[in-house]
Amino acid sequence: MTDVNKPQLVTFERLKVSCGQCNLNELCFPHGMNPEDMSQLDAVVEQRKPLQKNDHLYREGDASRAIYAVRSGSVKTLVESPNGDEQIVGFHLPGELVGVDGFMDGSHTCTAISLETTSVCAIPMNKLENLCTTLPGLQHQMRRIMGKEVTEEHKMLLMLGKMSAEEKIATFLLSISRRMEERHWKATEFVLSMPRQDIANYLGLAVETVSRLFAQYQEAGIIKVDRRRIGILDLHRLKVIVGESEGAKEKKGLKG
Amino acid sequence: MTDVNKPQLVTFERLKVSCGQCNLNELCFPHGMNPEDMSQLDAVVEQRKPLQKNDHLYREGDASRAIYAVRSGSVKTLVESPNGDEQIVGFHLPGELVGVDGFMDGSHTCTAISLETTSVCAIPMNKLENLCTTLPGLQHQMRRIMGKEVTEEHKMLLMLGKMSAEEKIATFLLSISRRMEERHWKATEFVLSMPRQDIANYLGLAVETVSRLFAQYQEAGIIKVDRRRIGILDLHRLKVIVGESEGAKEKKGLKG
DNA sequence: CGTTTGATTGACCCCACTCAAACGTGGTGG
DNA sequence: CCACCACGTTTGAGTGGGGTCAATCAAACG
Numbered sequence A, B: 001m002t003d004v005n006k007p008q009l010v011t012f013e014r015l016k017v018s019c020g021q022c023n024l025n026e027l028c029f030p031h032g033m034n035p036e037d038m039s040q041l042d043a044v045v046e047q048r049k050p051l052q053k054n055d056h057l058y059r060e061g062d063a064s065r066a067i068y069a070v071r072s073g074s075v076k077t078l079v080e081s082p083n084g085d086e087q088i089v090g091f092h093l094p095g096e097l098v099g100v101d102g103f104m105d106g107s108h109t110c111t112a113i114s115l116e117t118t119s120v121c122a123i124p125m126n127k128l129e130n131l132c133t134t135l136p137g138l139q140h141q142m143r144r145i146m147g148k149e150v151t152e153e154h155k156m157l158l159m160l161g162k163m164s165a166e167e168k169i170a171t172f173l174l175s176i177s178r179r180m181e182e183r184h185w186k187a188t189e190f191v192l193s194m195p196r197q198d199i200a201n202y203l204g205l206a207v208e209t210v211s212r213l214f215a216q217y218q219e220a221g222i223i224k225v226d227r228r229r230i231g232i233l234d235l236h237r238l239k240v241i242v243g244e245s246e247g248a249k250e251k252k253g254l255k256g
Numbered sequence C: 001c002g003t004t005t006g007a008t009t010g011a012c013c014c015c016a017c018t019c020a021a022a023c024g025t026g027g028t029g030g
Numbered sequence D: 001c002c003a004c005c006a007c008g009t010t011t012g013a014g015t016g017g018g019g020t021c022a023a024t025c026a027a028a029c030g
Helices: A035-044 A125-134 A136-162 A165-182 A196-203 A207-219 A235-242 B035-044 B125-134 B136-162 B165-182 B196-203 B207-219 B235-242
Strands: A056-058 A066-072 A075-080 A086-092 A111-114 A119-124 A189-191 A223-226 A229-232 B056-058 B066-072 B075-080 B086-092 B111-114 B119-124 B189-191 B223-226 B229-232
Touching: A035 A119, A035 A125, A035 A136, A066 A125, A075 A196, A075 B136, A086 A136, A086 A196, A086 B136, A119 A125, A125 A136, A125 B136, A136 A165, A136 B075, A136 B086, A136 B125, A136 B136, A136 B196, A165 A189, A165 A196, A165 A207, A165 A229, A165 A235, A196 A207, A196 B136, A207 A223, B035 B119, B035 B125, B035 B136, B066 B125, B075 B196, B086 B136, B086 B196, B119 B125, B125 B136, B136 B165, B165 B189, B165 B196, B165 B207, B165 B229, B165 B235, B196 B207, B207 B223
Parallel strands: none
Antiparallel strands: A056 A111, A066 A119, A075 A086, A075 A111, A189 A229, A223 A229, B056 B111, B066 B119, B075 B086, B075 B111, B189 B229, B223 B229
């Protein structure tokens, strides 16, 4: 997830890669669109100069000028509370979209920050709107994407509202693992691009709790942890913990 | 919120009310649309026979045939976890939309249940899609609505992830109060349509905690509680608790 | 190398959950 | 009309999961 970024040393005048050739297109925006429509989409997609670690893609309150597809690297999105602290609402891997917040009134309602060197494609809002009126396929695609966003946030509400710390960590690891697999990367061995602090924030836990649970899971032989490098040794046990795997309906801790 | 429902004793053959005449239209779907577009929307909106308390509007997994606007009454939406328990993800008042989950793959990803006798307008998905291709205004409206959905869920993530029980309850009361005001109902005196159990579930708390905090806030003279009837006596104090009101940036409990 | 930042580990404690019991309130039927 | 039951709500007592505080450790960096 992190060392996948080849250093971007080329000049950015014409590094344009068409969506049709992009190896992420099966995950990304144009997924399922026909070739003619896709070429029209190509025409409006803008390549951006890469973001450095901790750069802001946009801030809460910024005018919503485009939606973005992560090409390489990763991005976190977060919202701020009136009294100052912040909640990370998502981590975004290559092929995933950022910026659908801001559809409401034209300004972003959350902040997007790169976790590492990251490059994105930008689809300008005005051009996207025009294109949607002429391409019903794209319009449908938009709905699909936003529906997915809503559905995923529902899952996250469930996690924050109802899960124990153990379940949260297991859910998080499974989520990353699945998304690694979608990208045809190793599902059981990956490098987290975010610090423990961000994982904790995202899951509604204290850093220390994340650290302790990683240690416990390692102790139990479920995962192997080396700093940010994670190896999943027993996917099944993780699934049992979150309740996905039948065979142990009763709630069980680590010493199962 | 509950006793606003006049008993629906008419027959439902032709109780059709056009969106233009609906007193909720400033809150609902057609908000901001021009009259011609609205009449076209009118043509596809279906009135439904009212739901009784605890009726399902739709269930997780159901084909997504329409999106719904609450006309009177109220609806809760919830998602289920693999291990059985459920998380309420939203309460929906008159003028609010339900059913945008299910845009992803055509089937609903959460369940919608009426909290009381409730009537809804249904906009069939297929007709909505057609209409969107011909009315750019409607299309824009759709985006606005989904953007709002995303933004509101972000706020809820913040609540579940970062707030104390006190803050959650205060946030909940303020949210209801604001929405009452939007509807030109009394913002400081209302009847909750949901049981304590549902409030607790929604906020990620135990019923007992909700009960105790209501009692504490009453004790402190912030609210008046009579079963489900709530009176807000000190809106300002509530805002201070959630950190909205400047003047007391330092965190403070009830005995401020 | 010293410094800084992130991660880990231990000790302690508190907020909110659990368990349990009592209390209306509304509905039902005798 | 009252007795009864069922359900939602309240209240109290006790506990534990996860937070806080603080110290240590490891890697990265200038």
